[in-house]
Amino acid sequence: MCLTRLLLMSILCLSSVSWIGAQSKVGxxxxxxxxxxxxxxxxxGKELEAENQKWAQELQQLDDELKRQREELERQRLLLSEARRQEREQEIGALTGQIKKFREDKWGENGEYFRKQQELMRPVIERINRAINQIxxxxxxxxxxxxxxxxVLYARERFDITPEVIDLLESEAP
Structure with a gap:
């Protein structure tokens, strides 16, 4: 009795899944x-990358200046008074802090890169979603x-609507 009931439930579940699959259109x-x-x-993406490159160049200039100041301090260490040496070390420390702050401001968790990415990509994502919804x-x-x-681990090519989405997006380009 229990085996019959289990078999009947299995058949019912399988048939309902195939009925749903037959009635649904998936892309x-x-x-x-x-x-x-x-x-x-x-x-x-290109605009974001250009901004990123600009920041990277600024950071490189700061890093180069830090390296120059450290090398200069090492070359002149014996010639400098204690007060002047400490002053230079403080300048180097301040520049090190400036570099750290620059990195955090640009690429940190809520840095300019993240905000710029959101600003540039939000309208693009909205257009893509509208195109997908329209199709x-x-x-x-x-x-x-x-x-x-x-x-999706596997799907026949006929289910792929990516080309349609791209065509629709390109046809309504701003």
Whole structure:
């Protein structure tokens, strides 16, 4: 009796899963491909990278100045008075602190890089989401998954709507 009931429940579950699968339309997108292909995302990435390079150059100049000051102090250590040597060491300490603060301000947890990335990418992500939602509504998709998140281990190419999303994004480019 219990075995029959278990068998009946298993058959019912399997048939309902296949019925749901037959009734649902599923699509997948590769958001990594969208971000590397869509001109709006590529442009935002280039702008962010240009800003990052500018900051890296500023940091390099500060590091070079610190190195120069340390080397100069070592060369002149024997010639300097105790007071002058301490003054130079304080200057070096202040520059070291300035460099640390610069790094934190630019690349720290809530630094300028993070804020700039949010500022540049938020509108891009919103456009991508609108495009995906538009395609989902127009083509009556029930579910769209992103392959990058690791939720999709395998899908036939016919389920991939990434090219449609990119085409839609490029056609409505600002």
């Amino acid at each position: 997948i997108v590769d958001s990594q491909k969208i971000f590397s292909t869509y001109a709006g995302a590529v442009d935002a 989902a509504e127009e083509d009556k998709y029930d579910l769209i998954l992103d392959t990058v998140q690791g939720n």
